[in-house]
Amino acid sequence: MSPATTATLTARAVLLDMDGTLVNSDAVVERCWRRWAAEQGLDGDSVIKVVHGRQGHATMAVLLPERPMEQNLADNRRMLEWETADVDGVVPIPGAPAFMASLADLPHALVTSADRGLSTARMTAAGLPMPAVRVTAESVGASKPDPEGFLKGAAELGFAPADCVVFEDSEVGIAAGRAAGMRVVGVGPRAAAHAPDVHVRDLERIRVEALTDGTLRLHVTA
Numbered sequence: 615m616s617p618a619t620t621a622t623l624t625a626r627a628v629l630l631d632m633d634g635t636l637v638n639s640d641a642v643v644e645r646c647w648r649r650w651a652a653e654q655g656l657d658g659d660s661v662i663k664v665v666h667g668r669q670g671h672a673t674m675a676v677l678l679p680e681r682p683m684e685q686n687l688a689d690n691r692r693m694l695e696w697e698t699a700d701v702d703g704v705v706p707i708p709g710a711p712a713f714m715a716s717l718a719d720l721p722h723a724l725v726t727s728a729d730r731g732l733s734t735a736r737m738t739a740a741g742l743p744m745p746a747v748r749v750t751a752e753s754v755g756a757s758k759p760d761p762e763g764f765l766k767g768a769a770e771l772g773f774a775p776a777d778c779v780v781f782e783d784s785e786v787g788i789a790a791g792r793a794a795g796m797r798v799v800g801v802g803p804r805a806a807a808h809a810p811d812v813h814v815r816d817l818e819r820i821r822v823e824a825l826t827d828g829t830l831r832l833h834v835t836a
Contacts, residue, residue: 617800617813623832626777627721628822629767629791630745632733634666634783635801636710636724636817637740641703646696650689654678666804667784669727669757670694698732701739707801709817714742716822720830723747723767725780727757747771759786761794768794779832782810799834 633639647665648658656677665673671690675683722745726733729751737744747770754762768778780791780798788808791798800810801817812834814820823831 617806617810621812621834623779623797623799623812623834625779625797625830625832626828627723627768627771627773627779628717628830628832629723629725629764629778629780629796631667631780631782631784631787632724632726632728632736634707634804635781635787636707636714636742637704637736638707639697639704639736642697642700645700646693649696650693667727667758667782667786667790669751672757694729694732697728698735701735704736704739706740706742707816709820710740710742713817713820713822717745718743720822720824721771721773723749723771725749725763725767727751727763757786758784759789759793761790764791764794764796768796784808799832 630636643665644662647661651658651661661677664676669690670693671686674686674689724733724745728736733748733750734744747767749763749767753766756762764780765775768775775795778796780796781801782788782791782798783800783802783805785808788798788800788805788810798810800806800808800813806813814834819835821833823833825831
């Protein structure tokens with residue numbers, strides 16, 4: 615079944631992925647991962663197909679399953695250094711500035727596979743405000759598609775998983791949101807094929823309404 619493109623969702627809190635959802639960092643991601651792929655003798659196009667949504671070391675474990683995790687963790691540290699230093703071409707997803715402004719005084723959190731340094735660099739480069747609650751790579755023991763990050767975000771905000779709506783762009787992120795027992799709005803072209811509850815082209819398609827009882831109404835239009 616195709617995801618809905620017009621819907622109204624009611625929630626108590628919103629959990630937001632960063633890359634591909636709020637921030638378009640595809641150019642940086644591609645540059646850095648192609649550089650790493652060349653070092654490993656891997657095909658860059660094949661690598662790019664699996665990198666989105668996971669922490670770097672988890673992606674490396676998928677691509678090089680026989681390699682010791684210590685090497686993946688060491689390469690992950692290098693990758694984070696490369697990505698944090700490179701913000702050329704990092705821009706907000708269309709509609710993200712207005713969407714974030716509409717959430718300013720409402721319960722929301724960033725839940726990203728990036729670490730604190732990288733998430734700060736990219737949100738700053740895109741001109742977006744950092745949510746007061748932020749769950750990053752340092753906060754979890756398992757990368758998406760594990761639901762840990764989203765569950766921690768909900769707990770920090772003080773809401774049950776069923777009361778939260780996730781915004782995600784990647785296959786593993788959508789899977790993590792579903793595993794957390796949350797409804798998922800898929801954002802952008804990558805998301806459509808992975809059965810989010812609702813799919814939007816970008817964040818210009820979302821309007822947030824704060825109700826008097828403290829709930830949020832998310833209006834999604836095609």
